[in-house]
Amino acid sequence: MSEAQLYEELANAVYAGDDAKAVELSRKSLDAGIDPLKAINEGLMKGMSRVGDDFSQLKIYLPEVMLAAEAMKAALAVLEPEALKRGRASVKSKVVIATITGDIHDIGKNIVAMLMRANGFEVYDLGRDVPIDELIKKAEEVKADFICASTLLSTSMPYMEDLIALLKERGIREKYIVMVGGGPVTREWAASIGADGYGDDADEAVKVAKDLLLRRGAQ
Amino acid sequence: MTSIWEVIDRTETGNYMEETDFDLKIVAKKCRELVKEYDIRYDPRQIITSDDSLADDVFEAGLRLALESGIYCIDTKRVVRFDEYELKEGIISAPRRLLIGQNKDSRILYARGIEDDRPPIICGGQAGAAIPEEWYLPMAISYMKEPLVDMINNGGLAVVEGRKVRTKTPLEIQATRRELSMLREAARRAGRPGISFIAAESSVSAMGDLAIASERYMRRTDSHLVALLNELKTDFDRISKVVNFYEYGAHNVTLVDPIIGGYAGGPEGVAVCFVASFLLGRAMYGSDFHVCHPIHFRYMSTSAPECMWNLNIVGQAMARNAPFIIMGDVWTSAGAGSEMIFYETAANTITNVVTGSHPLGVSATNGKYPHATGLETRFMAEVAHAAVRTRLTRKSANAIVVELAKRYADKQGKPEVGKPFPELYDTAKVIPKPEWYSTYLKMKKEISEITGLRL
Structure with a gap:
């Protein structure tokens, strides 16, 4: 062969x-x-x-x-x-992803996680109904590049704001690229809470993640 | 019927299984095998099918899936199974007719047949959306004042008294009670005090739901949705909702929303999964009626051609073999204020009423933005009644729906999201603003010309 x-x-x-x-x-x-x-x-x-x-x-x-x-x-x-x-391993970007507190709908998050893996990211999928401090803890532990949070519930969206607020409070906001998504989440809302990225669907989420990574590399 | 006590017992005693194994080795594998065995095929040129044997095959495959898979309880990681006798008992005992609402506003909600010429029950509202508290009342009135709207399923509240509602916190109780209070007030103001609700949308866990089982909020002629989680799964929050309404006496309604592209596979596997979900939902939740909501993995909307094919084939499969009362969702990519929403609404509504379900909507922008009003629901009702008056056959309905879908299918990725309710309605008088009303009249004329329906 x-x-x-x-x-x-x-x-x-x-x-x-x-x-x-x-x-x-x-x-x-x-x-x-x-x-x-x-x-x-x-x-x-x-x-x-x-x-x-x-x-x-x-x-x-x-x-x-x-x-x-x-x-x-x-x-x-x-x-x-x-x-x-052989010293030839490529360094992969690390993603910590979860369906956020209060929400058990995980199929959309699963699709994003799969497509990110398919595109070469090292993905740590924490599952569903995950408290924000657990997301941060894992991101710190694996030295992640991205923290990604998903929800299908408008009443779990405030926890995404809490996530960004807690990162700021702990003085580690700049360490991470934060992306949010899910049924009720909109581009405008993602921007309003200070998230770095948003995808209308899983395809866009992966594209945005790649773009954000390139931009960060260029800085 | 299997008692709720027995159902709870089985969540503790059923076979233990890892969730991923249930997803892949049971649901995905069996859906794929059954689709192949029964040779079920989706044809985009036949969104509304006239082949009765296809509908029967989908039903038989769905019954087998229900028997072989059961429902997975996420909290205990156990599979709740029902035997053939129990599932068939669920079919035989399912209500064919149901009294909803009260007094002059009461209606008979019934199991629709294929090409049924009875007027459908119109359920109006932007279901599934988070609606701002300050507009909630006029927006709800905008649906209730429409004479063709028979019952209401509006969205929930994400903010109450200026506070953002977080899941499983005390504010979930406050939001659910406020939602019901405002719906009651809206019904009074619209002169429809007895109109029936599908409500408690603000209750995403069981907390809010438990707090509204009172005549002051939710009457016994009202209903709440209890979802089956994707795919063929449930949890103790859902079962708690069921238990609550069993005792209280209002209606449990199974919300089934399998994802096209998800664990059940493509449109064909999802159709099989739907039938299994309805049968299992009846056995497990004792549901009096069911909501059919196929989700497109990218567009979400029920108006996507693959989703309408599902509404069609599942509606027919059930009508022919297990005549449950089914409401078919009308969720559009586009929002109120746009022209696109009328094409989507017309195609989706015609599909529903010709193939065995009542229309429920319009949930504009898939509930993402509160860009919805009573006017597009008026249009949905007019199309539904016209399709029935015209006695559309499946064949003629298919030609119309395929033609309408061409007008929007390539825009679903980037839909016209329209405008928020207050920009389209005079919120004091609760009437459409002239510009929005002109768009409605223009599109009604255009769609009447395309479809041949006298709207």
Whole structure:
């Protein structure tokens, strides 16, 4: 199998959510002396990128995205340690995400988390009905770049304001890019509470996150 | 019917399962398998289908899903299952006719059939939205003063007496009581003191709900929504709402809103999931009627073609096999004040009334902005009545709906969000401002010409 074919097969295994195949091909690529970072970028990431594109067009659905993310995770467990050893590991941006206090609707947040993973972010998904101090605690612990909060309830939106207020109170607001979203959340409201980013849908959330990261890097 | 005591017992004794396993190994897997086995296919050219066997297949697949999946209780991580006898008992015992409201404002809410020529019950309001307290009263009156509106489902309050309401705090009680107080006052002022409500929208946990089980707030001829969580899940907050109304005697209503693109898959899997949700909602919550609300993963709106196909096929599947009383949501991407909202409302409403559900709306901008008024709900009612008067068949309705959808489908990503209520209505007199009224007249004429309906 040529190097190009191996990348293609890796991408296909991720797309199909076939974790056993993705792991097998990852090992094969290491045995063949292929740069693990290249296998990640040219194989796994391309597969996940196709997953993201097809999900956006409703050609595939959330379960397929979740299975693909699992396959990618399994393959990364093989490739990343080797890349680290060679000093070739890429630094991923870290995202801490949750459905905020009082709200148990998590499917929208799950979709954003999956698409962020598909786009190369390292995502810590804390689940639903998560108190703001837990979000901050996790962000501090993993040295996150982003704190993302979601809600479907207008009565949980004030907790997003509280999140930003608490970050300011603790003097750590500037450490994080804060993004908010969810059914009742609007672009105008996100701006009014001082959030850095907002997405009308999961696709936009990922685009905005990438833009914000670029802007931060440029500063 | 399975008693609520038995339901509570099963939340403690059902099979233990991790939630992700329920999502992927039960719901996602079974929906996919059943869609394949029954060869259920969505065709965007047939938003309203005339194939009875397709409706029956969707029903049978949904019944099997209900039997094989059950409902997952998030708090205990246990699966509550019902056997075939219990589900069928739920079907047989489900009300076909229900008295809602009081005195001159009472109505008979009934299980609609396919191509039913009886006038539908019109449920008006911007359901699901957070409405500013200062406009709540005139906005509610704007719906109630519409003679064609039979019952009300308006939004909740996110701010009460200047204080932002946070979930599961004492303010949730205050907001829910204030919502009901203002709805009662609006009903009196509109001369409809007995009009029936679907209300307590401010109660997102069980707290607010528990605080309004009193004739002063919620009457026994009123209803509240109890959601099934996505997909086929519930929790103790939802079950507490059910228990509260069981004892109190007002109506439990299952709100079912599966996501197209979510765990159930595409439009076909969601249709199967809908049927299972209605059957399980009846068995678990003892619901007297049900709200059908397909969600498009990107646009949210029920007016998206895939969502209307779901309203169509689920309505028909239930009407033919388990005639529950179903209200179909009319949630538009566009807001009041725009022209786009009229196309969406017309397409969504025609779909509902021809295929077995009563229209509930218009929830403009999907409830994101309080850009809604009684006028677009008047239009929804006029379209619903005209479709029935004209005795639209499924075939002719499909041609109309496909044509209307072309006018807005590519705008749903960036809809015309319109304007807030006070910019469109004289809030003192509660009448539409001239500009908004002109838009209504213009669009009514245009849609009458497109559809052939005498509006």
